[in-house]
Amino acid sequence: MHNHRNQAGPLGRRMIDRDQAALSPSYGREYGLVVDRALGSEVWDVDGRRYIDFMAGVAVMNVGHRHPYVLQQVTEQLEKFWHICLSDFYYPQAIELAEKLQSIAPITDSRIYFGNSGTEAVEAALKLAMYQNGRSKFIGFLGSFHGRTLGSLSFTASKTVQRRRYKEGLSVYHVPYPNPYRPIFNGGNSETIGQAVIDYLENQIFQTLVSPDDIAGILLEPIQGEGGYIIPAPGFIKKLRALCDRHEILLIVDEIQSGAGRTGKWWAVDHEDIQPDILCFAKGVGGGFPIGGIIARSELMNWGPGAHGSTFGGNPIAAMAAQATLEVIEKEDLLKQAEESGTYLMDILIEIQSRHHSIDDVRGRGLMIGIEIVADKVTKKQAPALRNDIIEQAFQRGLLLIPCGASSIRFTPPLNIQRDLLDEGTEIFETALSAAEKKHR
Numbered sequence: 001m002h003n004h005r006n007q008a009g010p011l012g013r014r015m016i017d018r019d020q021a022a023l024s025p026s027y028g029r030e031y032g033l034v035v036d037r038a039l040g041s042e043v044w045d046v047d048g049r050r051y052i053d054f055m056a057g058v059a060v061m062n063v064g065h066r067h068p069y070v071l072q073q074v075t076e077q078l079e080k081f082w083h084i085c086l087s088d089f090y091y092p093q094a095i096e097l098a099e100k101l102q103s104i105a106p107i108t109d110s111r112i113y114f115g116n117s118g119t120e121a122v123e124a125a126l127k128l129a130m131y132q133n134g135r136s137k138f139i140g141f142l143g144s145f146h147g148r149t150l151g152s153l154s155f156t157a158s159k160t161v162q163r164r165r166y167k168e169g170l171s172v173y174h175v176p177y178p179n180p181y182r183p184i185f186n187g188g189n190s191e192t193i194g195q196a197v198i199d200y201l202e203n204q205i206f207q208t209l210v211s212p213d214d215i216a217g218i219l220l221e222p223i224q225g226e227g228g229y230i231i232p233a234p235g236f237i238k239k240l241r242a243l244c245d246r247h248e249i250l251l252i253v254d255e256i257q258s259g260a261g262r263t264g265k266w267w268a269v270d271h272e273d274i275q276p277d278i279l280c281f282a283k284g285v286g287g288g289f290p291i292g293g294i295i296a297r298s299e300l301m302n303w304g305p306g307a308h309g310s311t312f313g314g315n316p317i318a319a320m321a322a323q324a325t326l327e328v329i330e331k332e333d334l335l336k337q338a339e340e341s342g343t344y345l346m347d348i349l350i351e352i353q354s355r356h357h358s359i360d361d362v363r364g365r366g367l368m369i370g371i372e373i374v375a376d377k378v379t380k381k382q383a384p385a386l387r388n389d390i391i392e393q394a395f396q397r398g399l400l401l402i403p404c405g406a407s408s409i410r411f412t413p414p415l416n417i418q419r420d421l422l423d424e425g426t427e428i429f430e431t432a433l434s435a436a437e438k439k440h441r
């Protein structure tokens, strides 16, 4: 925090002091950014400094900050009503949003439940799975992040600090994520890395620790987010779907970070040619307003009144913001733009990689791109201090980046970011990278 204070301007510094005296220190702030306003893919701090936003409020602002159409729809809704409680009454804003989500769902016949956040979406998915099959145990993945409340936290396994001193709420068996760059089980090639995880589940976990008959669901990020922007080994998700079918286990995908067009398709599972049983959404769907929830197969979502609900979930303002956001993604062809800008950004990063010794892997889909910072490309030794310095140097030069995994940086700008900002941002990134490399030589 002391460091953050020094990074900020005079007004920012005063705010950080007041923040420290008033707010919970549990927030793990990245650097001393104190925001005043934002527009499109740019952010200004309280001292008037401008930044290019390559993190989009942690993969939330998919249509950019203050998109005029979202602003207009939200403003109109503010003139009508703000809250009435979807758990007790009906209103068109939530119904229309549910219908829109049904139309873009990767599940043929679906129903929607609304909460307010990612972690609530995961809680709803877990409860629905338990309600459905009467089983109470789950499979999760090492490196995953699913939220911070006690159910979702039982799965979260990206940093021990997030679990320290908390008793697990649910019984979860964690298995390795089939990471092709750093496989825990080295299956030999990228195809067999996925099979090795499936074999571990079938031949070890299900034979020695827990019967598959006791497993309610498997919770998977189709691209691991906080854990390092990792695309699983090819074919893995299809194999996992087959394993779930063999044992009547529900496949729950967490698309909280990877959804809402981020990867160039509505959902990351759209790249995989499978249908999940339950999908968790939040972040980008609300375009910056708090909304999350689940999309589940219709015949699964047959729990009765009172089985689950929420006072604020599906709030009319957030529902209108979400409708407007999804409409903008469609009307402005942002899925295509995410794919094209993703390729453009990835090509620049690969070029930068060729000029620098500390970037090893560059990976991603659409505008969900991660790069791996290493001390040595041969040993792949992780370099978290160097990684953190690159991010700090970028911030000082006017570029917002955030880390993921032990030694990676994520690039998740708004899907409609203009090319000149991508060019300017990547130039700042390379300057920051050179400065940090020099310091760590």
Ligand SMILES: Cc1ncc(COP(=O)(O)O)c(C=O)c1O
Binding pocket: 117, 118, 119, 120, 122, 145, 146, 147, 148, 221, 225, 226, 254, 255, 256, 257, 258, 282, 283
């Ligand atoms: C994949 C994933 N799941 C769940 C969450 C939790 O979302 P929230 O912070 O809205 O509870 C996040 C947030 O970063 C996430 O990336």
